[in-house]
Amino acid sequence: MKLVKKASWTGVSVLLAASVAVTACGNSNNGNSAEGSASPSAQSTGSASSTASAPSTASDLPPAELTWYYLESTQQADLKSVEAEVNKYIKPKLNATVKLKPIAGSDYEQKMNTSIASGEPFDLVWTSDWRFDFNSNTQKGAFLELDELLDKYGQKLKASLPAAAWEDMKVNGKIYGIPNYQIAAKSAGFVVQKRFADKYHLDPGKIKSYRDMEPFFEQIKQNEPGIIPFGINSDFFEARAYGVDYFNKMPHKTVDGKVTVLDQFTMPEYKQHVAMAHEWYEKKYINQDAATLKNKADVEKTGVYASTFDYTQKPGGEAAAKAGNGGNDVVFVPLVEPLFTGVTASITAVSGTSKNPERAVMLAELVNTDPTLYNLLAFGIENKHYTKIGDNTIKVNPSAGYNPGMNWVMGNVTIGYLTEGQPADTWERTKQANDSAKKDVLYGFKFNVESVKAEEANLKAVESEFKKVLDTGTVDPDSYLPQYVEKRKKAGLDRYMAEYQRQVDEFLKSKGQ
């Protein structure tokens, strides 16, 4: 009934209200809109004359329909009931509804690139540094600048995350995204099946370098027929394990306060690494099909890999690794100290074509600060799509039609539930790990590729010709690494590196001021 009344009121004075309400929101400086609208009394329609000073509540805003594109792994049959529930929840708070448009991971980049390039109107969109690139799309003007919008409509959201997180959302000094906060302190290392670690007395604390794993691999190879000591299908090079700083895929060193970026493939450390990889490959420590394997996960499920490599080693991550490993327990063997790698791995941005950017930010704030809404989006409806088995832990019902398994796409994971098997203190440890991890000197730097686009494209194209076979040790680096380096030179490496260095210098200078 209330809704109907409100709708008709809006209908009558729509001409007046539309203009006034928008300016009203623009002027009022309310940081507590979420609380305000949460209380039922906020239903009062409010008089148009008193808007300038009064906190603008959701019902003052004209109704809006938002569209939200985000990544999904597989199609969720029961999305509709979740969407209905979400809208029931947010309508009184924001006077807005949202159309959830999850896009399959395989289509995401193509579909969003096309949609954005054609100027299609929508409001919220998921982006990242590894799929549908945040940085380059921002540079091309795809997203809305958020500094002002956050100050007006997202103060609570802004306060909910550490300042360092927002710093990483800046491109050319302005904020363009809302991080979906999660583990950002990462340390690369081995993931070893516990049964083998115990049997051969592998002490994770004693593994300081790649070579330290060799005795373990040798024992596995000698004593465990049918088991492959080290299963990979891509690189396992962590420059920091060789004492070289590494950030955003760019190695660099600091001498007397001067930061110099380096090309990974001409570094002696890389040569040393791939030579070792080749040695391991020849000794059959590494699976022989490492470079050609079509789908590693299929094989990993059978538990034939005694160890694999992982670049995160996040708190509580053993549970997920166990599931992927055919149910065998695993232990993490980190090679380096955790580093705060930033929050660009999962971002929600406001589209430049959004017709209701203020409401989009308000929705994003609600999702990232209201556990009820967040959990609804991430896990579905209680007792239907999941059941609670602990204070904050749930058991997913895999056959109920909503099990996206992508909580990190929706918002701040640390306000949500834990799934079965994750330790109860996972989020505490996540936050603490993030806060205590070191930050690289280049933290927050965003490269603008525009002036070296041609070089970037050609470097990318030659990369897959040699990188994988070198990284997996499949070929002898003595004959192939020089070829690769030569090809990169011809693709314009020097110009690319010079431009990178120039931008790094500029960035550090502006940061110093």
Added chain:
Amino acid sequence: MKSASVPRFSKMLVHLMFILVSIAMIGPLLLIVSISFSSESDLLRNGYSFWPRVFSLDAYAIVLKAPKVIAQAYGVTILVTIAGTIAGLFLTATTAYAISRTNFRYGRIGTFYIFFTMLFSGGLVPSYILMTQVLHLKDTLWALILSGLLTPFNIMIMKGFMVKVPGEIIESAKVDSAREWTIFFRIILPLSTPALATLGLFISFNYWNAWFPAMLYIDNPDLVPLQLMLVRIMDSIEFLSQNEQMLSQMGSVQANFPALSARMAMVVLAAGPMLIVFPFFQRFFVQGLTVGSLKG
């Protein structure tokens, strides 16, 4: 008839060749069917085989877990295929006929007008703008039907068949003061049955196999055609393995994606119906040919 005069031995040779070729053509499909009926754990341990070592229906149980979704996808595909084929075949025939008439001076420029679009396209972005923001056809079946309605390739092939219709037939009809429409429907179409059957087959297969327009224009899960479901299942594997490190560090999926046998079961479900339909189509196709060759 004709075949009676072929020497027995060389006929045997021809059959032998076709049998070998057929085996090569069908073999891979049999392998896929076999995988779809195999138990997943056996596949991972022992690899593929042409006969399931450990028979299992699990894959189909997984794929058909939500029968409503699959049924809907079949419905969309069938509807789009039928509507698109009828409309597309008709348009292909009229257009090709017009440019095949040698006394129509604009036939040549018309041919180039059509052929040019085979070489040049504006690309994805302008087509997307046209479909979604000018015609407002996003999330409708119209987007799927319209985006494959008329292909220059098919028009050209059709033209190739139609130029062979003797001009005298058309002239004599014209002397009887028949109108072009009448000539087209009464003479040209019946004479072109072999071509119509062939192109009808091609158009319908194109619609059946099309997934890209749906990927672009369809957000509503109820309107997703079968092939897009299949492509998504296949691509999601590509996607997951390409970004495996990324996804695993976020704690996602891994155990969540469709098994090999399930992927192949989906292939069977997507290709199967058309393979069964093919012989029916073919009967019509061959009959059409007989009529065509008799009159021609």
Added chain:
Amino acid sequence: METAISKSKSGTKRKRVFWPVREWRHLKQNREILGLFFPGFIYILIFAYLPMFGIILAFKRYRYDQGILGSEWVGFENFKFFFVSEDAWRITRNTVLYEMGYIVLTLVFALLFAILLNEIGRNASKIYQTALFVPYFLSWVVVSYISYAFLDQQTGYLNTILQWFGMEPHKWYLEKEPWPVILNVASLWKKVGFSALVYYAGVMGINQEYYEAAKIDGATRFQMAMKITIPMLTPLITIMLILSVGGIFHGDFGLHYFIPNNQGMTYPTTDIIDTYVYRALRNVGDVGMSSAVGLYQSLVGMVLVIATNAVVRKLNKENSLW
């Protein structure tokens, strides 16, 4: 129809009719044919010609917030990456050679199958036709699973067979030599059924009287195929050829990306323009640069097609496409 043409010709001689008037008369005379052409004309205008304004993207630095028209013109900058690339020659060569190989192989085998299908009984021929068409239903992604089953270095059938004959197993995905054969076989396998069906329909349309007459003259079946069937199919063959020549610069992405499994070591013999561009722009995601390559491919295709058509027209006016 001859009369219509000669009439208009003599008309121009007698009295110089202003050309728009003349064209208008011709169009008016053929208004019913125009009526038949019209729906197709409109469809192509809307769905093919309207979007062509997007070609200007190839010459722009496209910024989403400035729109297509508002973005800055950059001349040929978007073309640069392709032409400065060290691999430009390699991928162009691969694209053209492979496409030519596919065209010739498909043509020869499709014609052979079409003629032979006509020589045997209807029922058997139906079964073979169906078999030939099966690969058409399997996308390259699906086929890549099959080829992987054959080519996998450890458990692949091909290596098993080789070892059975006492030969050395190969690491197929890490070698460049075998790929020209593998890709040609795969392409033929997938495409031959389609073309064979077109030619078969063409063979069926040939007037039986020709064969009857030839039989009376004592022609062998081989002679009939060479002297009647192939000449009668020439218009169709020419059209198919011209159509595929236009596509020589557009490689088969699915075949060259999925079947070699995107393995770097095979690039020297598998990499084509389309796969290269895909890899180069996957991360950059630049609309302008991909439009530029597309435009370049189209232009070369057009030059080739116009040349082919001109040659065909010289040889036999009736067989040319326009």
